[in-house]
Amino acid sequence: MKPFIGNKSSKLKLIVSRFLILSAISLILVFFVLEGYALIVQPESKTPLPPLFGNFPHVRETLEKQELKEEFSFAAIGDTRSVGTFERIVEELRDIKLDFAVLLGDCSYKGTEGEHNFFRAECADEFALPFPVFYVVGNHDVSMSDFTISRFEKMYGPSIFSFEYQRCLFIVLRILNAPYSNEQSFEFLRALLKKQPEKYRKRFVFMHIPPPISKDFEARKFAGSDDLVRLFDRLKIDYVFAGDFHGHARVKLGNVVYIITGGGGAHLRENRSKQFHHAFIMRVDKNGVHERFIPVDRENHTEDRLERLAIARVYPWLSSNRLAAVLINAAVLIGLIGLLRVLVRNVRMSRIKA
Numbered sequence: 001m002k003p004f005i006g007n008k009s010s011k012l013k014l015i016v017s018r019f020l021i022l023s024a025i026s027l028i029l030v031f032f033v034l035e036g037y038a039l040i041v042q043p044e045s046k047t048p049l050p051p052l053f054g055n056f057p058h059v060r061e062t063l064e065k066q067e068l069k070e071e072f073s074f075a076a077i078g079d080t081r082s083v084g085t086f087e088r089i090v091e092e093l094r095d096i097k098l099d100f101a102v103l104l105g106d107c108s109y110k111g112t113e114g115e116h117n118f119f120r121a122e123c124a125d126e127f128a129l130p131f132p133v134f135y136v137v138g139n140h141d142v143s144m145s146d147f148t149i150s151r152f153e154k155m156y157g158p159s160i161f162s163f164e165y166q167r168c169l170f171i172v173l174r175i176l177n178a179p180y181s182n183e184q185s186f187e188f189l190r191a192l193l194k195k196q197p198e199k200y201r202k203r204f205v206f207m208h209i210p211p212p213i214s215k216d217f218e219a220r221k222f223a224g225s226d227d228l229v230r231l232f233d234r235l236k237i238d239y240v241f242a243g244d245f246h247g248h249a250r251v252k253l254g255n256v257v258y259i260i261t262g263g264g265g266a267h268l269r270e271n272r273s274k275q276f277h278h279a280f281i282m283r284v285d286k287n288g289v290h291e292r293f294i295p296v297d298r299e300n301h302t303e304d305r306l307e308r309l310a311i312a313r314v315y316p317w318l319s320s321n322r323l324a325a326v327l328i329n330a331a332v333l334i335g336l337i338g339l340l341r342v343l344v345r346n347v348r349m350s351r352i353k354a
Contacts, residue, residue, distance in 0.1 A: 021343045028336045035329075038310035038318065045117030045311050047124035052132045055157030055172065059132050063100060063165045071285035072166050073097065075294075076206065078104030078243020081140065082265025083308060084299030087126045089264060089279050092294050096281070099165070100131050102172070104243035105138020105208030106266065111147035114312035116155065121311060122304075138208040138243065139176050139220075149174070160188050168284065169200040173207040175228070175242075177220045186224060189231045197235045202284060205232065210242035210260055217249040217260050218269060232256050239282070239289070247275030248293075259291075 052059055075098055080086040093101065108115045137159045142152050153159055159174040171192070173185040185207075197203055211229050212219035232240060233254055243262035246269040251258045261280040268275040279294040318325045 018343065018346050021339050021346065025336065025339050025343070028332055028339070031332060032329075034306075034310065034314055035318065037306065038314040041121070041307055041310050042117075042315045044121040044124065044307075047121065049120060049123055049156075050128050050133075052129075053123055053135070053156075055134050055159070055161055057157075059134070059157070060161070060163040062132055064163055066165070068166060071283060072099045073281060073283040074099055075101040075279050075281050076104060076241045076259065076261050077101065077264040077279045078208070078241075078260075078262035079106040079138070079246050079266040080264035081106055081109050082299075083304035084301040085265035085277050085296065087122070087301070087304075088296045088299050089277070089294065090127050090129060092296060093129060093279060096294070098131055098281075100134065101129060101279075102134045102206045102241065103136060103264075104206060104241060104261065105136045106140040106243060106262075107135065107138070108141045108147075109308075109312070111141055111143030112312070112316070113147060113151075114316040115308075116141075116147060118308045118311040120155075121307070126304075134172060134206070136172055136206050136208050136243075137174050137176070142176075142180075144179065149180075160185055162188075162192065164200070166284070167200060168202040168204065169197060171203070171205045171237075173205060175207040175209045175222065177209060177222045182222060182224055182228075186227060186231065189228075189235060193231075193234060202239075202289065203235060203237045204282075205237050205240045207240070207242050209244045210240070210258060213253050213258060214249065214251040216251060217245040217247065217272065220244065229253065229256075241280070245269060247273070248278065248280075 052062065073096070075093055075096075077086070077089060080089075080103060108119050135156045137149065137152055141147070142149050149159060160172065162169060162171045164170075169192075171189070173182075173188070174180075175182050175185055209220050209222060210217070211225040212221060213229065233256065237256050240256060240258045242258065242260055243264070245260050246262045246266045247260070248263055249258075249260040251260075259280060261278070263276060263278040265277060268277070276293075277296050277298055279296075281292050281294060283290040283292075
């Protein structure tokens with residue numbers, strides 16, 4: 001019986017060895033496929049933004065030049081970073097008659113060139129909308145070293161601006177936590193005080209981080225938040241839209257209504273209350289202002305995950321470490337050849353054993 005046991009043990013070792021070899025070869029092939037995929041999809045990140053996307057003057061002018069009408073609507077969506085959920089929201093918005101939309105920041109996972117390249121690639125197709133879309137800068141959209149505010153403004157337009165539409169005033173601010181300063185936004189609001197803000201029938205503000213005015217939502221602390229609230233009162237602001245908190249809250253402080261809408265795709269914060277992914281729609285007509293949600297279920301697209309990995313991480317590493325990439329690829333290729341030789345030898349030995 002001993003020869004039989006020995007023969008069976010040898011076959012088992014050959015099978016295990018073959019499995020390990022095939023697993024290693026599969027990983028190597030995935031490595032090469034991912035590199036190739038990164039090179040193939042990278043040109044998508046160079047596609048220009050849609051003509052009506054961004055905070056540039058020409059985008060605002062498309063609204064300011066329109067004639068007066070009986071009513072208009074706009075959408076506010078915060079914290080959209082996701083691989084499927086925000087795309088679902090965009091599909092819903094395309095079927096609604098809207099004049100413009102405002103993204104309330106944190107559309108990028110991190111403040112890096114690669115992450116913004118992925119976002120731009122999505123904007124060119126999956127996120128494209130037929131009306132103006134403005135982009136409020138969020139704390140995840142920039143970094144002090146990898147993607148500065150000046151880089152953000154070069155790519156998407158100014159981060160602090162205002163425009164008039166249908167006799168209403170719309171203000172976009174850059175409100176971030178430390179180490180960033182919000183003084184430029186405060187100065188911008190003080191300058192608006194001199195322009196008779198009361199002449200507008202409604203006044204709206206859009207920013208990323210809301211002031212900590214309620215226990216109904218989590219809010220980051222930032223210098224000057226109390227001053228900001230007072231400035232809103234002096235400017236007779238009607239609505240303030242903010243994100244950062246991944247969910248929804250509605251708070252009225254004095255005459256100002258604060259709408260926290262950060263359900264655009266990022267993981268929801270449900271430690272305070274049950275939350276849901278959504279876009280927030282405002283309709284303004286002669287009777288006043290009307291609010292409603294566009295709720296959606298969470299979605300995750302494997303293709304978008306792979307595309308983000310390729311554009312935001314793999315390609316930036318390859319382009320920044322070309323010599324290392326060549327050496328690693330050469331070493332991996334040599335390893336692949338060696339594994340294939342071992343596999344062939346393994347197959348031959350299994351036939352002999354058989």
